[in-house]
Amino acid sequence: MASSFDKYQKRKLISSYVSVVISIALVLFLLGCLGLLVINSKKVADHFKEQVVMTIYLNDTAKEVEVNQLNKSLAMADYTKDAVYVSKEEAAEYMKAETGEDFMDFVGYNPLKNSIDVHLKADFVTTEQLSEITESLSNKTFIEEIRYDNDLVELMNDNVKKITFWVLIISGLFTLIAVLLINSSIRLAVYSKRFIIKTMQMVGATKRFIRRPFVWKSVQLGIVGALVAMAGMAVVLYYLDISFPELELLTNTVLIAALFAGIFLLGILITWISTFIATQRFLNLKTDHLYY
Known part of the structure; x- marks a missing residue:
């Protein structure tokens, strides 16, 4: 017991x-x-910040040496994670794959621009830093436009x-x-x-x-x-x-x-x-x- x-x-x-x-x-x-x-x-x-892309569109008159020099300087910049050159032909192929249609059949020519896609380091993905970077690059005459989603960055x-x-x-x-x-x-x-x-x-x-x-x-x-x-x-x-x-x-x-x-x-x-x-x-x- x-x-x-x-x-x-x-x-x-x-x-x-x-x-x-x-x-x-x-x-x-x-x-x-x-x-x-x-x-x-x-x-x-x-x-997620480093997924934000700053796209630099280049003039058609831009010389190859100027584009290469810009691409190298961007790659070595403190604010850059990576920089990738995208030709207008590559951009057209990407749009064709995305939409499933060849827009050049309707337009008759390729209206897209050569560009450089820049992924920034996270610490530089702020409205102030992006404005400073854009301002420093804008003095180059062969750069037509710089675009990024500022609303997305702020949000x-x-x-x-x-x-x-x-x-x-x-x-x-x-x-x-x-x-x-x-x-x-x-x-x-x-x-x-x-x-x-x-x-x-x-x-x-x-x-x-x-x-x-x-x-x-x-x-x-x-x-x-x-x-x-x-x-x-x-x-x-x-x-x-x-x-x-x-x-x-x-x-x-x-x-x-x-x-x-x-x-x-x-x-x-x-x-x-x-x-x-x-x-x-x-x-x-x-x-x-x-x-x-």
Whole structure:
């Protein structure tokens, strides 16, 4: 009979530990994923900014040496990610592929211009920077026109600022929620042993002696939960890197390692503090109040 009761108690204890580990792991995993988003938010924003194209249209009278010199100077400029020369013939073939019709059959000639498509580095994709670049290039007589979608640039920069602000706000709130959820799980685990705590105290055990095994066990659970969360984060990061290789999510190894270390330490710190506070509460509680 006693053996059966011991097995029941052991299963109940293991079930309690598993539920605490799962709670810690889920909360830390979600917090870690949010951290990955925060770390890579600038990289994602920069990726979309660098899709903006500034097109430089050239006069038909432009000499080949002038075009080549401009293309080389653009390629070496601080603001350029890449610069690609597009001839009027290539532009016509592209339009034909896009529309499915050859517009030159109706027009009788190719009205398009030779051009250079410039993808700018993300830091230069602002209205002010684009205006300065356009002004510096406009003094070349063989350049007919410079075009870019200024409305798109302004909208993109405004949205990046808004998204960054809200991501930071949500990160702060989620961190607070994570702490509260883990704290609740730990308090429930300690609450189930409140009579054991009070019994040990009544037979003369010191508060420090009583607290130590509870704190150590919770820290162990926090470590296990953090390791599970880190494994989940690694899987998510791996598949995101495969799905979006252009974002190069794994290049910033220092920040990623710091995030993983932070999640690990957070799992230990929150469980340690929560267990300390919870055990202290029951140690200071009168015996009559244990039933409430």
